Amino acid sequence: MAGKGGVGKTTVSAALARAAALTGLSTLIIEVEGKSGLSTLFGQPAFDYDEVVLSPGGGPDGASDVRARTLTPDDALLEYLEDHGMNRISRRLAQSGALDMVSTAAPGIKDILILGKVKSIERETRANLRADLIVLDAPAAGHAISFLRSPRGLLDAVSVGPINAQARDVLEMLTDPSRCEVVLVTLPEETPVNELVETAYSLEDEVGISLGPVFVNGLYPPIAGLDTDPVEAARAAGAALHAGEADALRAAAGFRRHRMTLQAEQVERLGHLLPLPQIHVPFLFTADLGPDHVDLLAASIHQGITTMPDLNAPAGPTTGTSATTSAGPST
Amino acid sequence: MTTIHPSPLDSPLRALVQSSTIIVCTGSGGVGKTTTAAVIALEAARMGQRACVVTIDPAKRLADALGLEGLTNVPSKIDGDWPGELWAMMLDTKSTFDALVRKNADTDEQAEGILANRFYRNISGALSGTQEYMAMEKLYELHHEHDFDLIVVDTPPTRNALDFLEAPRRLTRFLDHRLYRILMAPTRGFVKAVNFAAQAFLHTVAKVVGGEVVEDAVMFFRAFDGMEQGFRERAEQVLELLTHDETTFLLVTAPRREVVDEATFFAAKLREADIPVRALIVNRMHPHFSDASPTAMQERSRTFGDADLAGLYANLADFVQVATNEEMHLAGLAAKISPAPVVRVPVLESDVHDLDGLGEIAHYLFGRDID
Numbered sequence: 001m002a003g004k005g006g007v008g009k010t011t012v013s014a015a016l017a018r019a020a021a022l023t024g025l026s027t028l029i030i031e032v033e034g035k036s037g038l039s040t041l042f043g044q045p046a047f048d049y050d051e052v053v054l055s056p057g058g059g060p061d062g063a064s065d066v067r068a069r070t071l072t073p074d075d076a077l078l079e080y081l082e083d084h085g086m087n088r089i090s091r092r093l094a095q096s097g098a099l100d101m102v103s104t105a106a107p108g109i110k111d112i113l114i115l116g117k118v119k120s121i122e123r124e125t126r127a128n129l130r131a132d133l134i135v136l137d138a139p140a141a142g143h144a145i146s147f148l149r150s151p152r153g154l155l156d157a158v159s160v161g162p163i164n165a166q167a168r169d170v171l172e173m174l175t176d177p178s179r180c181e182v183v184l185v186t187l188p189e190e191t192p193v194n195e196l197v198e199t200a201y202s203l204e205d206e207v208g209i210s211l212g213p214v215f216v217n218g219l220y221p222p223i224a225g226l227d228t229d230p231v232e233a234a235r236a237a238g239a240a241l242h243a244g245e246a247d248a249l250r251a252a253a254g255f256r257r258h259r260m261t262l263q264a265e266q267v268e269r270l271g272h273l274l275p276l277p278q279i280h281v282p283f284l285f286t287a288d289l290g291p292d293h294v295d296l297l298a299a300s301i302h303q304g305i306t307t308m309p310d311l312n313a314p315a316g317p318t319t320g321t322s323a324t325t326s327a328g329p330s331t
Numbered sequence: 332m333t334t335i336h337p338s339p340l341d342s343p344l345r346a347l348v349q350s351s352t353i354i355v356c357t358g359s360g361g362v363g364k365t366t367t368a369a370v371i372a373l374e375a376a377r378m379g380q381r382a383c384v385v386t387i388d389p390a391k392r393l394a395d396a397l398g399l400e401g402l403t404n405v406p407s408k409i410d411g412d413w414p415g416e417l418w419a420m421m422l423d424t425k426s427t428f429d430a431l432v433r434k435n436a437d438t439d440e441q442a443e444g445i446l447a448n449r450f451y452r453n454i455s456g457a458l459s460g461t462q463e464y465m466a467m468e469k470l471y472e473l474h475h476e477h478d479f480d481l482i483v484v485d486t487p488p489t490r491n492a493l494d495f496l497e498a499p500r501r502l503t504r505f506l507d508h509r510l511y512r513i514l515m516a517p518t519r520g521f522v523k524a525v526n527f528a529a530q531a532f533l534h535t536v537a538k539v540v541g542g543e544v545v546e547d548a549v550m551f552f553r554a555f556d557g558m559e560q561g562f563r564e565r566a567e568q569v570l571e572l573l574t575h576d577e578t579t580f581l582l583v584t585a586p587r588r589e590v591v592d593e594a595t596f597f598a599a600k601l602r603e604a605d606i607p608v609r610a611l612i613v614n615r616m617h618p619h620f621s622d623a624s625p626t627a628m629q630e631r632s633r634t635f636g637d638a639d640l641a642g643l644y645a646n647l648a649d650f651v652q653v654a655t656n657e658e659m660h661l662a663g664l665a666a667k668i669s670p671a672p673v674v675r676v677p678v679l680e681s682d683v684h685d686l687d688g689l690g691e692i693a694h695y696l697f698g699r700d701i702d
Contacts, residue, residue: 005360006590037589158544161537192361223649225642233639248621252647255618259678285649286656288588 001137002144002203003185004195008217010137011289012185012281014041015297016215017066017135018055019305022298026062028121028131029054031070032114032147033139038068043291049075055291061127073110076117084162111150112163115170122173138182145199148174148182148207177210185215186270188263197273213277213308215301216267220260221282226253279304342697343672347609348375351579353474353572354483357601358583359593363614363676366683367583368485369419370692374699376417380480383418383473387466387487404469406477411686418479420469427465435561444554450547451554462487463497471569496573496604574606582608582668585615586657595664608668612696613661614676617653625652 001016003009017027028051031038039046042054048070057064081087124130138144151171158164173179182203186196196214203209225233230249234241241249271278282300284293347354348371356368368384375382383406404423411417429446436442445451463486470484537545572578580601584594598608621628628648635641665673676695683689693699 006362006585006587008589010589037592160542223642223646224637225639226646228639228643230640230643233643237635237638237640239635239640245621245623248623249643249647251618252620252650253643255620255650256646258680262680285652288656 001135001183001185002139002148002199003215004192004199007185007187007192008281009185010038011041011294011297012215012217012301013135013137014038014054014066014294015281015301016183017133018294018298019302020133020135021055021057021064021066022302024057024059024063025132026057026059026064026130027066027133027135029066029068029135029137030118030121031068031137032072033137038137041289041291041294042066055294062131067131071114071117073113076113080113080116080162080166109150109154109163111147112154112167112170115147115151115174116166119170119173122179145202145206148203148209152207175208175210181210181212183212183215185217187218188216188266188270190266193266193270193273196270200274200276211276213279213304214270214274215279215281216270217281218283219263219267219280220256222260223256226257277308279308344371344610344612344674344696345374345378345698347579347581348378348380348481350577352479352481352577353470353575354481354579354581355486355573356483356581356583357486357597359590359597362583362585362590362594364583365485366689366692367581367612367614367696368483370689370696371581372419372481372483373413373417373686373689374693374697375481375483376411376415377413377693377699379414381416381418381478382481382483383420383477383479384483384485385420385422385466385469385473386485387422387462406473415480420473422462422466422469424462424465427469428461431465431468431562431565432558435558435565437557441554441558445551448547448551448554450544450551467569467573468565471565471572474572496570496606579609580606581610581612583612583614584664586613586617586660588656588660591660591664595667598664598667602667608671610671611665611668611673612676613673615678616657616675617650618677619651619654621647621651623647623651625649625655 001009001013003012013029017029021027029038039052039054044052044054047054047068049072051067051069053062053065054068055066057066059065118134118136121129121131122134139147151167151174154163154167155171158167184196184200186192200211200214204211228236230241230246230253234246267278267280279301281297281304284296286293354368354371356364356371358364365386368386372382372384385406404420404426406418406420409417409419432445432451433442436445466484466487470482473479473482582594582598582601584590594611601608625648628644628651632641632644632648635644661673674696676692679688679691683692690699
């Protein structure tokens, strides 16, 4: 999941994960930047490197669960070295704080460590640890490109050794559309739409990564009756308005109509600029988003996915860091 | 809870523009920092000052906002009908770093050796914090080498609130790193034992990242030898400038909860660093249509079934709810930065990408009449 700051990437990630879980998939959300408010959305305490269940689904082997964990480059490096029989190096690197140094020598090493860990989670076969769908809440837009470009860059910079092998494996995962897709999130506004289109083309051209549907977040749901003047509407309903109410109703109705027109224009413009299916996520007028709202958004995402044009195309393996594989088992 | 628009005379932001030589706009990504920075610089120019806005945002939004294409790493003057001067600049991280290397190198050969090194090319483009560091470096240079009355700087969209404050020290910390000293050992005549330990360490690192990377790094540090002092001194001077009385920090946010949470975290970090937030600017506030409670409006809506009036009340309830939420989200943050003023900018008709749009925001920030 990628998108610029403030477009609601985390909320959409949570809702997509929940939508997948509700179809019976075991779903794992991976955070890479920490402090995103994801746990609050599910009404749970904050989590860390260790995996937690954010939303239990009750199915066998974690089916229908939404789990989550945070990955940090340091932890991923230690784990990587230990898994590769380099315990001694791992201790030395940790003690000397050399990761910063090492990652400076070859930028993208931190990213590759994280993506490498994602790959090993994707390849996990143990029933209690594996996931049908991994939702990776990627760094904010500008960084998302360099994040996903890291394996290609590293292949150029480091031609041998374990990092090279890791980069190769990660690149294979990223560029295999049956295993991985990038889902871009945006708002129906001019600048976010422009940036999304730019990001989409960079990802396709520079990483060779396949793009899933675009999620357009924050669309005002339509309300009937907003074209009628309040005075007229009150007369029709046989109601009396309080003092000043007509003005407030009129101004609010005008505001929503106007914003909806602008949003529709941006949605259309996005469709012209980027020929990808769109999934529309409604704006919620509530104070604090919680599990019920995540479910509401999940329902609307599920609806969007099931009505997507290419749903009946031959499905890939059901495991992958992909959004479209969540349409795997039918409901 | 009605929104009070500042009148031109008592605008707290105008007072800050008058008393500051540097204004730093901080906040998370996507909250309108770049646009806010441009409006402030424009206002300074309208007040007769010689102002410059520096932007870092790779999305080139300032260029859009000012109707400019292709800003370079040197300020360019924007023509317009104001008594002062407005300059704008887009930061080019790499060429700023290159210039810094040239300036600190003893000889041209030393400079060229560093600039051509692969390891250097990696750090100058991608070392985390390099962008922040170069932004502050450029700020220092602009402050000392051009006589601007005011420089408004937009900070990179970072999750880590204080990256840009820590940035100047990051490179010097890097140079103080044990590994650096180990790498430098052979040229500094350490005893052979140390050299041997260094080689062993490099060997283990090379096992992980590959030998070429280590070799590049060693070459880089050898080429860099003797330049650290210049870099260290400069880093301290930049920090001094940032904590100076005439440097003002503004916090920019949007009123949504998750964004306000980040801004609150930011404010706390600034406070820890003894840097006061002088004003909070909240962009994209929803209008406040009514003082009635959202619950009452929803009840009215239900009374009217599926009549048009029901929809009208439901809609009003939605927006009253949003406006209430926004004020609620902001209350805690406003208390934390008190007595700094909170300046609210409503959701605008469309995205700002020209001087007229900036003028509209100036109306809310400075009480300017819309032209």
